[in-house]
Amino acid sequence: MKIAGRTPQLLLFFGAILLLSSCGKERSGATGWAYNDPNNGGFEKAPFVEQETGPGLVLIEGGTFTMGRVEDDVNFAWDNQPRRVTVSSFYMDETEVTNMFWLEYLYWLDRIYGDSYPEIVNKALPDTLVWRSKLAYNEPYVEYYLRHPAYRDYPVVGVNWLQANDFCAWRTDRVNELILIREGLLLHSPTSQVDEDHFTTDSYLANQYEGEKAADGIEDLNPTGTGYRNVKMEDGILLPRYRLPTEAEWEYAALGLIGNSYQELVTERKYYPWNGHYVRNDNSGGRFYGQLNANFVRGRGDYMGVAGALNDNGDITTPVYQYAPNDYGLYNMAGNVSEWVLDVYRPLSPEDKNEFRPYRGNVFQTKVLNSEGGVEDKYDYVVYDVDGVAYFLKEYQDRAKGRMTDTDMNLIDNLMQYAEQAKEDLKNRQQDQAMQRIQDGMDLILSSDATIAPDLRDGIADYVVSTPGDLRYREVTIEENIDRRNYQVSRNIDYQDGDFQSSIYYYDTGKESDENRMYEWGSTTLINNRARVYKGGSWKDRAYWTIPGTRRFLDERRSTDDIGFRCAMDRVGSPVGFSQE
DSSP: OOEESOOHHHHHHTHHHHHHTSSSOOBOTTTOOBSSOGGGTOOOOOOOOOOOOOTTEEEEOOEEEEESOOSOOTTOOOOOOOEEEEEOOEEEESSOOBHHHHHHHHHHHHHHHTTTOHHHHHHHSOOGGGGOBTTBOOHHHHHHTTTSGGGTTSBOOSOOHHHHHHHHHHHHHHHHHHHHHHTTSBOOOGGGOBTTBSOOHHHHHTTOOOOOBSSSEEEOOOTTSOSEEOOOGGGTOSOOOEEOOOHHHHHHHHHOGGGGEETTEEOSOOSSSSSSSSSBOOOTTSTTTTSBSSBSOOBTTBSSEETTEESSSOSSOOOTTSSOOOTTSOSOSSBSOEEEEEEEOOTTHHHHSOSBSOOOOOBOEEEOBOTTSSBOOOOSSOEEOHHHHHHHHHHHHHHTTTSOOHHHHHHHHHHHHHHHHHHHHHHTTOHHHHHHHHHHHHHHHHTOOOTTHHHHHHHHHTTEEEOTTOOOEEEOOSGGGTTOSSOOSSBOTTTTTTSGGGSTTTTOGGGTTOTTSSSOBTTTBSOSTTEEEEESOOTTSOGGGGSTTOEEEEETTOOOTTEEOOOEEEOOSOSSOGGGO
16 A cells, blocks of 8 residues: 555554565455555455554543442432443543643634634633632632643533533544544644634544545545545544443542452442542552542532641642552542543442443434535534524513613624524524534624623523534434434433433323423423533542542533543453454
8 A cells, every 4th residue: 555645653553464475465354355455446354453542531441330329328219229331441531630631622613613603612611600609718820720731730620511512523523633643644634724724633534634644545445436536534643532431430430449349249338439438548658648639529618628737739630640549540530629420420320221231312413425425625614503592582581681782682682583583494404504503603692782681692602512624414314214223313322311201191192292201301300301410529528529420410512610521432342452362
């Protein structure tokens, strides 16, 4: 295989193919035809050893464990009953995502979208006002915690579940872009990437990103091809997506039972991510003997200990490497900040979810195709949640009633009209026109002198769903799954716990479209399909919450001063790596 241009590392990676293309070609065990031979049609078998470890990640070797409660349920929630499950191997960040990482993310967004789509940057801003309290002086954290260099290695907070997922997607694209630059296929070209003309993994794989190439590509062995091609997933060069860990993955990684087992026997039960049933360091004679193993509240009014003998060296959060890692090499899996995970919350999830790779929250999607069967062109505009925008405007109008000027009321009335027209466009499957109406509303805000204009701009920005440069996806339909048995509908968040079939209204067809049929959100419960699980204790919690089996939930659009997150990545192929088999 030949590569046009200077590609030193990729030449080494594909050197085996050059060898195979001469004498002694490897042949298919199914057909006998030689691989990597243009004379045989050019079907390629790329050399591959194992998955590259992405930046910041450590391998978590999977296995079986008892997920759920390991001590008394002090809240009597009964939502984490013990159950044995299996988790596949995966990768996880060794630390929480820090303020420095988030500032890097914000800078990139501002550079790409800041001039044309400032609402995209606004959506990614953490809510620094989460630090405020009506009866405490926390203003210094509002002003300094995110941006002052003294806090650069502290975990980012004020980030909701949706923002955390957006960061994971951005990180995937930046890592894969760097891989292609490293391998000599793309040039580092930050000035040419603006609006939709920037690298994403999806658009590259769909041949919808050109960029500034350092080489024409990898030699295409297809005799009817153009001579060179982009990297494909079959080449094994690009990494899988960064994402939030599932609840089972997070809990499994936090326990770190790999250090408490002999063969298949778990020799010591764990309450916490460290050994023992207590919270202090028991390494007799060690430097930290007797000190706390994590950053949490020791007792009433005691957030940091006594001067001269601070028990956790942190009044709020602490640097992400402050404490010793667990047996997987993960830091702060107890204390510091609680962490978002991927799952939707249900009280009975431990009973309902599968024993293998348990997870609740699946929404199955597929790429949008054109009439020729190819992938539809990527977005060149911002996609909004129109229903969400309409909801926000109505709520804002109701709460501000009687306190708005005539200019304010005129602006919000016009925006609500745009939103209603956009909803009608979507009913008629005219998405482009619907999004243009919302964008016209944003332009109206930017040109308005109304005092509420900044509030409306930031509020609508929270309902950005996709950005220019993203590939188009849609939810799968029942019609395309007629003969499928494992699933048919796209949204399976409330499967067997909140869907129509599991409700008491099963025989009342009039209730079939009622989203509150099982969980009357806002009336008798705060549980709905937007309730997301977060795990672990924080700097504001007592020791009980540092136990990995505990679970809490919060609306995916809300954030606090004690919830952060870390990323995960799928492990493909061997669970342990071929070097250990």
